[in-house]
Amino acid sequence: MSGGLEIQPARRRGLTDEVAENIRQAIFDGSLELGERLNEVDIADRLQVSRGPVREALVQLKQEGIVTMEWHRGAFIVQLSADDFRELAGLRTVLEVFAIRQAAAAATQADLDNLAAAVKALSKAFVDQNDYVLIQLDVEFHDALYRSAHHERLWNAWSSIRSQVLLSLLTKRHASNEYYRDLVIAEHEELLRVISSRDARACEKAIRVHLSDTYDRLVSSFDSADVPPASGER
Amino acid sequence: MSGGLEIQPARRRGLTDEVAENIRQAIFDGSLELGERLNEVDIADRLQVSRGPVREALVQLKQEGIVTMEWHRGAFIVQLSADDFRELAGLRTVLEVFAIRQAAAAATQADLDNLAAAVKALSKAFVDQNDYVLIQLDVEFHDALYRSAHHERLWNAWSSIRSQVLLSLLTKRHASNEYYRDLVIAEHEELLRVISSRDARACEKAIRVHLSDTYDRLVSSFDSADVPPASGER
DNA sequence: CATGGTCTATTTGTTGACATCATGAATGTT
DNA sequence: AACATTCATGATGTCAACAAATAGACCATG
Structure with missing residues (x-):
């Protein structure tokens, strides 16, 4: 039973990753304008989740460099120069x-x-x-x-x-x-x-x-x- | 009035950064054991904040590679091999x-x-x-x-x-x-x-x-x- | 008319409570 | 005794409400 199973560790993902993936795709396919502000409650309502996972997803996207975040001002989609x-x-x-x-x-x-x-x-x-x-x-x-x-x-x-x-x-x-x-x-x-x-x-x-x-x-x-x-x- | 002010953008930090800095220092100075599990409520109580900022801080530390996080199992301090x-x-x-x-x-x-x-x-x-x-x-x-x-x-x-x-x-x-x-x-x-x-x-x-x-x-x-x-x- | 200040509306930052899951001890079975 | 199953415990994941702060409208004043 040791040969060639090749499964990934069956990683269970939370809503955070789900939300992040959604926003990412929306950015890539142009649904979201470059430079646009990302409203947390807006995204939360649209995806039927609370703001918690949305916030964590935005942090993740910030680490990926495709959104920026400012204190008490929110998240924005980057515009690459x-x-x-x-x-x-x-x-x-x-x-x-x-x-x-x-x-x-x-x-x-x-x-x-x-x-x-x-x-x-x-x-x-x-x-x-x-x-x-x-x-x-x-x-x-x-x-x-x-x-x-x-x-x-x-x-x-x-x-x-x-x-x-x-x-x-x-x-x-x-x-x-x-x-x-x-x-x-x-x-x-x-x-x-x-x-x-x-x-x-x-x-x-x-x-x-x-x-x-x-x-x-x-x-x-x-x-x-x-x-x-x-x-x-x- | 344009000459040489040289101020940084007066960045205001939230509790998240505060918490992250605390945990980071605790890891570096040895207050926290390597491999140790980081209990969210424990940290939250100790630092007199709620679990929200603690979670975001842990995500930050995960990105820095000094803690790992597993689904529904929590955060652990890394042990470098x-x-x-x-x-x-x-x-x-x-x-x-x-x-x-x-x-x-x-x-x-x-x-x-x-x-x-x-x-x-x-x-x-x-x-x-x-x-x-x-x-x-x-x-x-x-x-x-x-x-x-x-x-x-x-x-x-x-x-x-x-x-x-x-x-x-x-x-x-x-x-x-x-x-x-x-x-x-x-x-x-x-x-x-x-x-x-x-x-x-x-x-x-x-x-x-x-x-x-x-x-x-x-x-x-x-x-x-x-x-x-x-x-x-x- | 321009400038500065105040005030309100909207958004983010934070909190405490509830839902869900992993762990391990206790129990039952072979 | 060894193993599988059940269930209680305590943690994390998620949610909805409250507090703090920004941005823009509005008004007063020079």
Whole structure:
């Protein structure tokens, strides 16, 4: 009875996590405006819970960097500036270089399988899914990468910027359009390849290239326009 | 009226921060046993507050990695293992190399003054203070270093391991005795020097040496004994 | 008209009580 | 005696009401 069960510890979650997940999704899919104030009783009523879990959920989201909280003024959804983008790119690069080196050294076969599955999901969705889904799958590949490093505190550090990274990619998705069409699949396949080869040097190089390709376009998108070149924005 | 006021935003703190600070100090100074369970009503009664702020404070401490929380089982003070030490050393090195490079590039004169003040405080305390104070001042120097990087998210990442680093140094202080006597002052002075010189390469080298000197001794202290070589441990 | 002060409405911060769950002692069974 | 089951205990999770504080409207005054 010891073989391959692979269950997670059946973690029971309280309302706090439930509420946090709801708010998070609402931010990502645009139901909540950027910069908007989050009213505690409003959220509590809407989700049919009391304010306690809502408050704790907001604290959690604050730790993830997608809301800010001020004394007696409440919680606000962040609006990421160009400087924020640069900070995210810089810190993420540092973390991910470390992660991929650890992964190259410590990844198990199961880890490699997960990474391969993530790449496959990405290329499968590539043909008929919209950018929103693609970006989520992209980030999920990097989740698998961090997990392959088997480093709890590194994972926590990634968790504390993950939502911001996702939010930044989603809000600037118009700027990564061509990138996704041209390079995403190939680059992730390359990452999987170099990790499998366990060549730390090649890993570092590959991840730097990948992150540069991701972010150079994004930060420069601040120069040209702060909003999509789109038509009518209400 | 625009010149040099330099006030911090007069931040008002609630009971949550107050409680968190209390518990944190109690952990650091040994009033609370490692691994001990933290009873919410107990703490609330002792500090004359209700359980609300206590719960939020525990969540905060959980984010700092010095307590763990389990569903319906409560909060426990962490006990850092040898693997935890290795994780902390590895991640801290990555963050701090990044920090010192940013600091070398972006530190203002005020930053350098703060760093110098931190070194001075350390060497001043060196003659007549105990290890407990010395270690705190050591960490405060590194606070100043991270602040000099002017990188909000890097600071947050450091914050999320800072308490664990402090706790690990305090609990293993017997292993760093000779180190403090011999090297601490000189190495911190060296760090200040290379930052002032703004030589990124020299900075990286200096911080790697410093962290190696700090941690090599600590992780090896696990091999010899899990507890101080002391006499009767209850 | 601009400036400053007061006041009220709304929101957050905090509290104490109730509901739910985990633990372990006591009991019953094999 | 060993093991499974039941149940009491004490803790955490959640809730609804109260206290404190901010922001904006309103008014007075120069």
